[in-house]
Amino acid sequence: MRSKFVSLLAAAFSLGFAQAASAADMPVKAPIVKAPVAVPYSWTGFYIGADVGAGWMRAPTYTFADPGNAAFASCGPCVTPYDPQTLSGSGNGSLLGGIYLGYNWQFAPMWLAGVEGDFTWTGIRQSVNGILTDTTAAPPGPVLNSNLNFETDVRWLASLRGRLGLIQNDWLFYATGGVAFADLRLSANASCPPPAVGGGCFFTSFTDSPFSKSIVRVGFVVGGGLEWQMPASHWRARAEYLYYGFDKTDSGSGLFLAEPGGTPLPCIATPTCSANYTFGHVNIQTARIGLGYTFP
DSSP states (O other): OHHHHHHHHHHHHHHHHHHHHHHHHSOOOOOOOOOOOOOOOOOOEEEEEEEEEEEEEEOOOEEEEOTTOTHHHHSSSOSSOOOOEEEOOOOEEEEEEEEEEEEEEEEETTEEEEEEEEEEEEEEEEEEEEOOEETTSSSOEEOTTOEEEEEEEEEEEEEEEEEEEEEETTEEEEEEEEEEEEEEEEEEEEEEOOOOTTOOOSSSSEEEOOEEEEEEEEEEEEEEEEEEEOTTSSEEEEEEEEEEEEOOOEEEEEEOEEETTTEEOOOSSSSSOEEEEEEOOEEEEEEEEEEEEEOO
């Protein structure tokens, strides 16, 4: 009995060893490792940047009037005031540069909403020139040696805008619009230098009516652009176009003075004479490129 048990145990060991050896000879499959899922880039967050470009202004319309008949004391004398005039010139452009900052919210896989503020320094300036005229002067027509000048100087632009964009991979295409501000220096002058041979000024000294005013006009801005998210970084490049509209008009007056000394010229109906000036709408277009940093 004992010998049979030993025989069965030996046979079991032999069979197990043979199966183990057979399994060891079989090829072993490598474990399956899944590739990591790429996480799409998010446009949500704060950003800040700087830009440079060019801006150009359509010439405003300027008007001049002589309500006190300054022409009586400075052109002949004249029975009637200087003729009212409307002047305008060609557009003028300048380089510009500034900073911007804002916040984006990616509210769907392909859509973005945001708010942005910017401040831009400019050198945009528009100047036009004409001459004083009076049909009853002696001789009638343009007043010889006279000058009528207007100037608008845009020192800076600023805006607060909303943005709505479409995302395509690393690109953002967007439209933008909001409220705009412009710091303007307005100046004008109607002058008549001392008469030369055949000159038309009645006063023997130089006369002028200078006016200047600094204001901040409020208007609107609309535009659009595109941005590119640089791979594996927090930097974005952009190109943008903006149109600014400032539809308000401004006016002022300047006393006609006899120089040197600045003595006010007498008028027929009032003790002193003044020129009235009006500065029309200002419309500005800008095109710029920028580089911004996004905060994670």
